[in-house]
Amino acid sequence: MRVFRLCLAAAAGLFLVSCAAPGGGRSEYGHRPGPKGFRTVILDAGHGGHDSGAKSRWTGQMEKDAAMDTVRRLRQELGGQFRVVLMRDGDEFISLDERVRRANGYPEAILISLHYNHGGANTRGTETFYWRMDSYSLAKRIQRELAAVVPSEQNNGGLVRRRIRLTRNPEIPCVLVEGGYMSHAAESRLIADSGYRQRLARAVAKGIRDQAAYGDAGMGPLPRPINAPLSRPTDASEY
Numbered sequence: 001m002r003v004f005r006l007c008l009a010a011a012a013g014l015f016l017v018s019c020a021a022p023g024g025g026r027s028e029y030g031h032r033p034g035p036k037g038f039r040t041v042i043l044d045a046g047h048g049g050h051d052s053g054a055k056s057r058w059t060g061q062m063e064k065d066a067a068m069d070t071v072r073r074l075r076q077e078l079g080g081q082f083r084v085v086l087m088r089d090g091d092e093f094i095s096l097d098e099r100v101r102r103a104n105g106y107p108e109a110i111l112i113s114l115h116y117n118h119g120g121a122n123t124r125g126t127e128t129f130y131w132r133m134d135s136y137s138l139a140k141r142i143q144r145e146l147a148a149v150v151p152s153e154q155n156n157g158g159l160v161r162r163r164i165r166l167t168r169n170p171e172i173p174c175v176l177v178e179g180g181y182m183s184h185a186a187e188s189r190l191i192a193d194s195g196y197r198q199r200l201a202r203a204v205a206k207g208i209r210d211q212a213a214y215g216d217a218g219m220g221p222l223p224r225p226i227n228a229p230l231s232r233p234t235d236a237s238e239y
Contacts, residue, residue, distance in 0.1 A: 026107045026171035030132025031225040035173050036215030038110055040083045041208060042103050044166070045071040046115035049093025054118035056188035063116045063182060064091065070179060070197045071114050077205035082212075085109070096165040096233075103170045110138060110211075111174035112204065113166045116191060117156075117181045124184040125153035126200075129160050129176040131167040131228070137219040139175040142207035149199045150180065151190070161223060168231045177204060 045067040047053035053063025068088070075084045085106060087099055094102075103111045117127065126146040130139035143159045166176050179200050182188045190196045216222065 030134040034137040040109035042111045044087035044113040054182045056182040059192040073201035100169045113176040117178040118183045123155040124187040125156040127178040129162045135173045137216040138211045145203035145207045165231045
């Protein structure tokens, strides 16, 4: 019996190592270690086309434009080290389900969906959403780097486990980044500054590079697995 248990433990260890290695492929639930050694990054600029997302009452800037600009800056920051795939490279509307379908076409990739937030007038700072176990360390690294470059983190969620279509439904590691609140007077003016968006892009890029280099190392225990159903448009948590 003891030998049998040792064999089971060894097999489980080999399974976890194989999931963490490049070429791990797609996984419905993502109950595995985070990615390491990946070379393809899908960048998704939120909203687009008739869906403008949030809009700043102070600068007039629309979320779809700020997200697209930041994604292009992030592509430059990652240039040469990764194959970068843009979900959209213009003012195009793509449904959330179509974004998931396209992301699943790259089984060895990670997905970063980039947005800007809207909420209470006193809430500001960055947030990073994840759901899958294999996305936790990536989200944690990105949020840590973002929090280090923004001037204030106030009343926001920080690192959040949230089941929405772009964190639950893709079959690859995926996170959704909120680069700040366009509903906050001072922060919306920062977001309108190209130099600030460049700093945000540089921070996200560092989180991605560190995840590719180190995987889950140094990120603490992974969250518990949850066998949740796919997120649907009618879910209360969707937006």
